[in-house]
Amino acid sequence: MSARHTDENGVVVIGLGRFGYHLAGSLVQLGHEVLALDRNAERVQRWSGALDRVVQADSTEEAALRQLGVADFPRVVVAIGASVEASVLTVLALTELGVPQIWARATSEKHAKILSSVGAHHVIFPEAETGERVAHLIVSKMLDFIEFGDEFAIAKVRVPASMVGRPLRELAPTERYGVMVVGAKLPGERFRYAGPETVLRPDSVLIVEGSIGQVQRFAAIS
Incomplete structure (x- = not known):
């Protein structure tokens, strides 16, 4: 059964650095189903006991995202911070999947413009935002x-x-x-x-x- 059938308010968080993990944890506390992805096996193992579902995957690969059912979620947050290329390619893959709401972390204004140009609907700057605050904005109609x-x-x-x-x-x-x-x-x-x-x-x-x-x-x- 797809995620869309189990929880209309489910959220995928891609990238489990400090910001991504705190964001995922805040979403879980708010009662939302969270699928967390990271290509780093150590991070996946570290957070597997604290989050609903943590999977090791290359998020730049559209086929991998499709196989994990990411296309069935209404919201995806790309919280990747270490690689601009990986974050841009991930947003592009999500756009190809037709994800309704794509939120993406930016590390600079130039990065933000690129993310928007390839399909990100919302761009966030973690240096100015807390994971908990972004979690509330993602799952509500608040501006x-x-x-x-x-x-x-x-x-x-x-x-x-x-x-x-x-x-x-x-x-x-x-x-x-x-x-x-x-x-x-x-x-x-x-x-x-x-x-x-x-x-x-x-x-x-x-x-x-x-x-x-x-x-x-x-x-x-x-």
Whole structure:
């Protein structure tokens, strides 16, 4: 049975260096199925007891990825950092497989441009991102995310279609969803503090605060 049939939220993480391992571990803690790949046998052995599935494979080979069922996963993260060539060839192989969401680690702006040109949908810079933060972004509809202590988070999300054209007073997001909408960016305007009379327009972007679970659930509203 393919991974897509077992878990629509499954994620493949390719490259088990420090960033890749922490990312994979955070995804597991969030309750997602993770298939982790690395061509280094020592790394595979080291992390095999801590992650769901760890496989030794050459990710630049499309046939190897296909055999492992990578094409059945909705999201793949290329966390390779040691070899620019390997990361680019891996993204290219994933593009050929038709993976819906390809996230790729970049080590420079030039590297990022190459990754985007060969098919990466999202490019991340681990030097500025933590594995846990990227994990939240990958598996949610949040545009940005900052976690503080005590399970408190602030997130940037698109306005749910069901809330368009209605004032926050009527929507009551705190009572209904446990989050507070603290800012709103209407199309063509800058971010402003949101008040009870703020009316949400199509394509608006909101800044919301609450627990991690609350902001994730709010971001998932359609």
